[in-house]
Amino acid sequence: MNGEELTEQETALYDRQIRVWGADAQRRLSKSHILVYGMKGTVAEFCKNIVLAGVGSVTLMDDHAVTDSALSANFLILPDENLSHGKTLAEACCDSLKEFNPMVHVSVEKGDISTFGVEFFEKFDAVVISCCSLAKKKLINQKCRKLPKRISFYTVDCRGSCGEIFVDLKNYKYSKKKLEETIECQLEYPSFEDAIAAPWKALPKRVSKLYFGMRVIEQFEDIEGRNAGQTSIADLPGVLKLRKELCETNSVNESQVPDALLERLLIGTSEFPPVCAVIGGILGQEVIKAISGKGDPLKNFFFFDAMDGKGLIEDISKPRHS
Amino acid sequence: MASEEQISAIKRAKVLMVGAGGIGCELLKTLALSGFQDIHIIDMDTIEVSNLNRQFLFRQSHVGQSKAKVARDAVLRFRPKISITPYHANVKESRFNVDFFKEFDVVLNGLDNLDARRHVNRLCLAADVPLVESGTTGFLGQVTVHLKGKTECYECQPKPAPKTYPVCTITSTPSKFIHCIVWAKDLLFAKLFGDKNQENDLNVRSSDTGNSSEHSADVFEYRKDEDIEQYGRRIYDHVFGHNIEVALSNEETWKNRNKPRPIYSKDVLPVKMTEKNGDTEKDCATGDVSVMAFLSLKNPQDIWSLAENSRVFLEALRLFFSKRLKDIGNLTFDKDDQLAVEFVTAAANIRASSFGIPLHSLFEAKGIAGNIVHAVATTNAIIAGLIVIEAIKVLKKDNNNYRMTYCLEHPSRKLLLMPVEPYEPNKSCYVCSETPLSLEVNTHHSKLRDFVEKIVKGKLGMNFPVIMQGASILYEVGEDLEEDMVAIYAANLEKAFSELPSSVISGTVLTVEDLQQEFSCSINIKHREEFDEEKEPDGMVLCGWVEAPVDKDNNKPIGNGESTSNALPSEEKDVEIQEMSGGTETVTGKKRKLSEVDESKKQKKPEKLDVDDEDDELVISDDWESLAKKNRV
Numbered sequence: 031m032n033g034e035e036l037t038e039q040e041t042a043l044y045d046r047q048i049r050v051w052g053a054d055a056q057r058r059l060s061k062s063h064i065l066v067y068g069m070k071g072t073v074a075e076f077c078k079n080i081v082l083a084g085v086g087s088v089t090l091m092d093d094h095a096v097t098d099s100a101l102s103a104n105f106l107i108l109p110d111e112n113l114s115h116g117k118t119l120a121e122a123c124c125d126s127l128k129e130f131n132p133m134v135h136v137s138v139e140k141g142d143i144s145t146f147g148v149e150f151f152e153k154f155d156a157v158v159i160s161c162c163s164l165a166k167k168k169l170i171n172q173k174c175r176k177l178p179k180r181i182s183f184y185t186v187d188c189r190g191s192c193g194e195i196f197v198d199l200k201n202y203k204y205s206k207k208k209l210e211e212t213i214e215c216q217l218e219y220p221s222f223e224d225a226i227a228a229p230w231k232a233l234p235k236r237v238s239k240l241y242f243g244m245r246v247i248e249q250f251e252d253i254e255g256r257n258a259g260q261t262s263i264a265d266l267p268g269v270l271k272l273r274k275e276l277c278e279t280n281s282v283n284e285s286q287v288p289d290a291l292l293e294r295l296l297i298g299t300s301e302f303p304p305v306c307a308v309i310g311g312i313l314g315q316e317v318i319k320a321i322s323g324k325g326d327p328l329k330n331f332f333f334f335d336a337m338d339g340k341g342l343i344e345d346i347s348k349p350r351h352s
Numbered sequence: 353m354a355s356e357e358q359i360s361a362i363k364r365a366k367v368l369m370v371g372a373g374g375i376g377c378e379l380l381k382t383l384a385l386s387g388f389q390d391i392h393i394i395d396m397d398t399i400e401v402s403n404l405n406r407q408f409l410f411r412q413s414h415v416g417q418s419k420a421k422v423a424r425d426a427v428l429r430f431r432p433k434i435s436i437t438p439y440h441a442n443v444k445e446s447r448f449n450v451d452f453f454k455e456f457d458v459v460l461n462g463l464d465n466l467d468a469r470r471h472v473n474r475l476c477l478a479a480d481v482p483l484v485e486s487g488t489t490g491f492l493g494q495v496t497v498h499l500k501g502k503t504e505c506y507e508c509q510p511k512p513a514p515k516t517y518p519v520c521t522i523t524s525t526p527s528k529f530i531h532c533i534v535w536a537k538d539l540l541f542a543k544l545f546g547d548k549n550q551e552n553d554l555n556v557r558s559s560d561t562g563n564s565s566e567h568s569a570d571v572f573e574y575r576k577d578e579d580i581e582q583y584g585r586r587i588y589d590h591v592f593g594h595n596i597e598v599a600l601s602n603e604e605t606w607k608n609r610n611k612p613r614p615i616y617s618k619d620v621l622p623v624k625m626t627e628k629n630g631d632t633e634k635d636c637a638t639g640d641v642s643v644m645a646f647l648s649l650k651n652p653q654d655i656w657s658l659a660e661n662s663r664v665f666l667e668a669l670r671l672f673f674s675k676r677l678k679d680i681g682n683l684t685f686d687k688d689d690q691l692a693v694e695f696v697t698a699a700a701n702i703r704a705s706s707f708g709i710p711l712h713s714l715f716e717a718k719g720i721a722g723n724i725v726h727a728v729a730t731t732n733a734i735i736a737g738l739i740v741i742e743a744i745k746v747l748k749k750d751n752n753n754y755r756m757t758y759c760l761e762h763p764s765r766k767l768l769l770m771p772v773e774p775y776e777p778n779k780s781c782y783v784c785s786e787t788p789l790s791l792e793v794n795t796h797h798s799k800l801r802d803f804v805e806k807i808v809k810g811k812l813g814m815n816f817p818v819i820m821q822g823a824s825i826l827y828e829v830g831e832d833l834e835e836d837m838v839a840i841y842a843a844n845l846e847k848a849f850s851e852l853p854s855s856v857i858s859g860t861v862l863t864v865e866d867l868q869q870e871f872s873c874s875i876n877i878k879h880r881e882e883f884d885e886e887k888e889p890d891g892m893v894l895c896g897w898v899e900a901p902v903d904k905d906n907n908k909p910i911g912n913g914e915s916t917s918n919a920l921p922s923e924e925k926d927v928e929i930q931e932m933s934g935g936t937e938t939v940t941g942k943k944r945k946l947s948e949v950d951e952s953k954k955q956k957k958p959e960k961l962d963v964d965d966e967d968d969e970l971v972i973s974d975d976w977e978s979l980a981k982k983n984r985v
């Protein structure tokens with residue numbers, strides 16, 4: 031896109047969505063750069079959404095080789111041996127994504143993201159990571175927060191019929207329509223590390239149990255030195271033991287993290303495509319809002335459980351006190 | 353993650369998708385990934401450029417091709433071994449009859465119009481096949497599940513009817529921009545470029561000729577060898593000048609209204625245009641004839657001045673006559689016809705200017721005139737995921753867990769995705785509960801034809817009706833009818849009710865059926881002498897017919913532009929949460945949540961649900977008047 035005006039091609043292609051968020055927002059999208067790490071099904075959905083939306087560029091990171099299990103929930107990877115042979119997940123997805131919108135620059139970055147310095151992240155407006163351990167999430171979040179530039183940071187994870195999104199927009203100023211007026215708003219977000227440090231007892235009573243369930247599994251993987259998602263039902267005894275300890279430490283009842291939920295999260299290491307579509311859609315909308323600076327962003331966790339069908343927002347942060 | 357039972361139920365399932373557009377593409381992809389192996393998909397449309405921002409299975413190179421077929425090819429690329437059967441056809445075709453629908457385990461709708469949805473609803477009821485309905489508009493969406501006898505059918509709840517305007521508002525007293533658009537599109541454009549034999553409310557007589565006879569010249573007739581610009585100015589002056597002056601002469605009309613001002617071309621564009629612009633003619637990027645390109649009005653989001661609108665008006669007229677002469681006389685407005693959109697925008701704006709109504713950009717005018725539904729990929733993806741989740745519950749016969757799910761733009765009690773238990777069928781629903789209706793009509797004046805068009809096909813949504821009184825057939829549509837019957841039916845159409853072979857008078861009961869939909873309805877006739885011309889323009893009133901109050905949102909497009917997202921809670925205020933106890937009276941009669949009905953039949957759930965017992969079951973109040981509020985740009 032050259033200059034400030036949308037081209038005739040863009041106006042024709044984006045007509046229906048410009049009617050939703052306006053030409054200004056569309057222009058801002060076309061100048062944005064998104065980094066995406068961890069190319070599983072949910073992230074594939076997310077990438078499809080933002081490429082269609084017309085962001086400036088998408089940089090993909092995932093050096094895992096293409097395997098059969100990767101094909102199960104990821105429609106960007108074609109089973110044709112010739113097309114995917116010898117490619118990494120990111121490379122295989124890259125080709126498909128380009129097709130959705132030739133105006134978006136899609137590329138692959140290789141390497142261990144934990145070793146990249148702060149300057150690497152500076153070129154991005156939004157960073158989305160998936161399939162990351164607790165340590166990696168904290169690390170990348172911190173690097174993004176170190177920069178003077180405001181980078182929108184997101185983690186996303188789906189386990190079986192459950193999905194979680196975390197949002198950190200640092201100090202975020204945006205506009206929204208209230209009645210017939212446009213008003214300016216501001217929100218302050220905690221980092222991932224700070225958010226999850228919030229004592230469980232201090233959280234509102236009706237906080238989604240999925241929040242606790244994910245934290246228990248996350249801690250378990252951390253303690254056991256596992257990669258993200260590397261659990262099975264055989265781990266249940268160990269997980270239940272950890273839950274007991276965490277609940278005691280936090281002075282909450284163990285019923286806050288039901289057995290059945292933990293079982294589901296342990297078993298559900300593969301993704302369930304309908305949940306990928308839902309979570310990928312919500313995440314896509316969030317990133318579009320943050321880039322365009324329009325509309326109330328989600329603060330700061332989103333949970334979806336196909337079992338009860340609720341998609342809810344939880345505001346998890348340390349209570350304000352000295 | 354899924355149980356063996358679930359996996360095999362999915363593998364065995366035969367699924368019908370109706371619609372391969374915004375929701376359809378997302379749905380087909382998610383079904384394929386979820387393990388479905390036998391999918392049929394019906395869609396009559398071909399691919400357009402404006403689809404490509406969200407219908408991601410399609411590419412630029414596919415424009416013009418069948419959506420159903422291209423969608424299938426695209427999905428087979430990542431799931432080569434499954435079976436997808438596309439039908440490039442209208443779901444209303446007779447081959448998609450009850451027997452066809454009976455073959456499927458579940459039907460999934462991804463449609464964009466009320467008509468087709470009602471049709472599919474009736475076929476699913478007749479075939480006793482579960483239906484999962486859905487719709488999206490911008491950031492809003494919903495998914496609903498319909499099982500015959502167990503839940504409401506799609507028509508149990510009133511669906512908003514498309515908004516229409518009184519004729520005099522359009523012809524004489526517009527107060528909103530949309531009135532000007534309707535005038536420009538359905539009157540002026542139709543008069544100039546459409547079928548000459550169609551009735552048109554535009555005043556065509558000019559008093560300039562001083563001739564008061566009935567045969568005075570039709571101002572709109574293009575005179576042979578007339579200079580095109582002169583013709584254009586003549587039309588301009590007649591509709592924006594003369595007609596306004598005529599309207600002003602009626603003092604009564606303007607007692608409580610702002611008076612319009614007449615506008616004449618010589619005052620707005622004093623200089624002849626062909627001298628100004630030279631002869632270079634440029635087409636727009638798509639190769640279509642376009643005034644904007646010619647006049648260098650590049651940005652469709654700009655609001656043109658009165659002078660610019662006038663220039664566009666005259667130039668568009670000229671281009672129609674010079675480059676598209678053969679089209680004139682058979683055109684209907686098409687939002688993808690660039691020149692038509694330019695003309696209608698300009699005409700509407702000039703009229704708006706005359707009446708002191710704010711002018712609008714081409715972008716906005718096109719949206720209104722074309723009933724364009726704004727749409728994004730993300731909402732469709734979310735809804736598709738929710739549809740598949742419900743479809744799987746249907747296959748597992750998971751009766752206690754069906755949910756209607758609403759996708760909100762602003763959270764309500766922390767929820768962006770709000771599941772609600774379905775209601776039991778509405779006992780007053782004339783579709784699934786066979787409640788009789790009644791019709792108030794002047795049986796001496798109203799003809800059978802009006803009844804067929806406006807009531808049977810229009811309001812009741814039947815396509816191939818049979819109308820009977822007792823055993824006598826008054827009218828039917830069919831392929832193997834004998835010639836003499838066809839003649840009788842044709843004659844019947846032109847008769848007033850009371851003049852029909854078996855006279856239809858007050859107290860008569862008519863039976864109306866659509867054999868394809870296997871849907872039958874009784875209508876009690878009640879004679880009434882007078883009808884209000886403004887409020888009851890059809891001269892017939894159907895009662896017992898569950899119709900929503902007309903939308904009060906001023907900017908809603910007219911015609912058959914329907915929001916595909918229906919029945920949502922009001923976005924402006926908090927959703928009214930009501931705990932529904934059994935037997936609570938509501939607007940449409942007694943409704944109870946399915947769980948209350950099934951209390952006695954509740955099965956032990958195989959898995960322990962992590963349901964917080966203290967959670968309220970959220971229930972949407974019957975605030976059907978508030979539609980999805982468009983996200984204003």
